Amino acid sequence: MSCTCEEDQPPTVQGSGEKLRTSSSQEIDDPFCSATNPRIISYEQVRDARKALETGIKKTDLFRSRISDLVGINIYLKCEFLQYTGSFKERGARYAMLNLSDQQKQNGVYAASAGNHALAMCYHGKQLGVSVTVVMPTVAPLMKIERCKSFGAQVIVLGKSLQESKKHAMKLAKEKGGCYVNGYDHPDILAGAGSLGIEILEQLPTSNAIIIPAGGGGLLAGISVAVKTLKPCTKVIGAESEACPSISNSFKVGKAVQVDTAATLADGLAVALPGYNSIETIKKYVDKVLVVKEDDIAVSILRLIEHEKFIVEGAGATALAAVLSGQMSEFKGKNVVVILSGGNIDTTVLGRVLERGLAADGRxxxxxxxxxxxxxxxxxxxxxxxxxxxxxxxxxxxxxxxxxxxxxxxxxxxxxxxxxxxxxxxxxxxxxxxxxxxxxxxxxxxxxxxxx
CATH class of the missing domain: 3.30.70.260 (ACT domain)
Incomplete structure (x- = not known):
């Protein structure tokens, strides 16, 4: 992995996509995420990531859920929330750092995230001896901010939104000669996430469909490349909240489009503008994208606690919500893998979510x-x-x-x-x-x- 880093004046006005316009009318451009030149990652990239991640990443369990009997579908839960930092994001973060040159490791990496990507970068940066700086928006939970600091990373809380935090992270990367790593669109992030697809087919070769939470699109894109290469007949399906339908809208028109977002239980999926590389890959390999209601996400969190004793965040439960909402009825009696992508739910919110689930369930x-x-x-x-x-x-x-x-x-x-x-x-x-x-x-x- 290489990074283009030049000294210039600090940016003052945000440009479109991953670009930042500076006061000298030049732009800070992320060379890995371009609206005009999006990339489709290859299976070879995913395969290389899978090999590189044989150590340092947990091979998470996959097993038939008790919830299967309630819906007549053989639901297999892929428990990515059991990674050390609580989400699948570790796969892409570690793989991106493994591909850095010695000079790039010394200059450090920069990222913007409200939670899971930041945690993954900070933890694996510590494991691999890479300097990490994360910029987190002011709305990020204090629990996640403090945990990032515990890994020895530099944590900057700045920006009312993730987009503002991203501006500052890209600015710092340019000034310090470091590398900015987009948490849902960098090719190494996609390839690392795609290792999950290979792992799932190794664990359950008879998978008929895989449902994947979709926010920025990186996980959906990476897995789709692996699965459609190894077993094309397996359906690859994305799931997102109705509060931020950016992936489904982009999937329909064939390019990344920005949408208005509302408050959502699946805050980890609330990405208004999906990744350019992700959408280019998704439109080639993904079969369909389902949109779920907020109430179904709440009920899914409730079901996982009651039936599996799992605590999963809203984003992590969105794929299960697609099943529980009745949108997967064509897979009755078949094997459907549901990815539980993360478990970092704010403890102060969990009680309210459970009550919302009970209300949505008529209980x-x-x-x-x-x-x-x-x-x-x-x-x-x-x-x-x-x-x-x-x-x-x-x-x-x-x-x-x-x-x-x-x-x-x-x-x-x-x-x-x-x-x-x-x-x-x-x-x-x-x-x-x-x-x-x-x-x-x-x-x-x-x-x-x-x-x-």
Whole structure:
């Protein structure tokens, strides 16, 4: 791997794609990621990466999931969240550093990331004796920032978004004579990620389909090259959140296009503009890209905890969400590999995600009932709810803004049910006893094919 590094004035205005315009009207250009000259990586590159990564990278487990019986598909989970830093990103990061010259190692590498790529670069930089500087946006979780620092890397928290952080990282790389490594589009990153494809086919040669989380596109691109070369009949399918459908939009038009992004549980996939090399590779090898709802991602995280005792981040659970949402029905009875790409979920968010999953699954509901404001009415309501085995979590009452007579009050309860049908049973029971009943629940619960 070689890097083009020239001394120049600091950049002041961001250009398009991977370019940065400077005050002297020159540009900082990432020579490995070009909109005008995108590259399709070869199987030989992926094969070389696989050989180089025989040491230093964990060969993660692949096994049939208990969730298979819920959907009628043989789901095989590829557990990349069990890598040392918690994600598949280690493969590309290590391989990129192994390809550095001695001079490049001395000058150091630079990257921009809000989490997993930064962790992988910092950890393997320490293992290989490479100086690493990562620029992380201010929205990056403190847990990930501190962990990057623990590996001895230089961590700079700068920029309101990843795009702003990337500007600064590219600027530093140019000033210091170092190499900027794009976390989802550098050819070595793609090749390293592609080693997963070879590994999967070694572990399960009878794979009928492989579902891959897609953000910047590097993992999807790398695996697609390996799989379509070794076993062309195996379907390669991408999965992304509806909050950031950049891969599916780019796949449709055949080039990298930028989309507006919204807050998403799959924050690791929230890349507004996918990689140029990635999209060029994806459009040649990938069969299709599926878009999943946020509720299905939440339910997938919940399912993995309940059935496998795995804690997986939103991005890591997105491929499973494509199965649980019913979009893979053509693979009934067949072998489908689901890549759990990462497990670095913020512990402060996990509880909220699980509650979101329970609500999406119809197992956590809010019930509003207008009852008589007289002694014993609340107790009577609670006994009625309890009679069908529904657990009451909270109860609150409102008298002032009730839109009926002054002798009534509204009760709000948050309840836990077994499933969606149980919630509907409670609603019917309450409607048989009270005139005004309203229930907030999933109209069509997420993952209806995978209810427990």
């Amino acid at each position: 956590l509901i809010k019930v509003y009932v207008t009852i008589s404001d007289k002694c014993g009415s609340v107790n009577q309501l609670c006994k009625l709810i309890d009679s069908v085995g529904v657990s009451i979590k909270t109860v609150s009452l409102e008298r002032t803004w009730v839109q009926t007579d002054v002798f009534s009050m509204m009760i709000k309860t948050v309840c836990e049910t077994r499933d969606y049908e149980h919630a509907l049973e409670l609603k019917k029971l309450l409607e048989d006893h009270y005139q005004y009943v309203s229930m907030v629940h999933a109209e069509f619960p997420a993952s209806t094919l995978a209810k427990v």
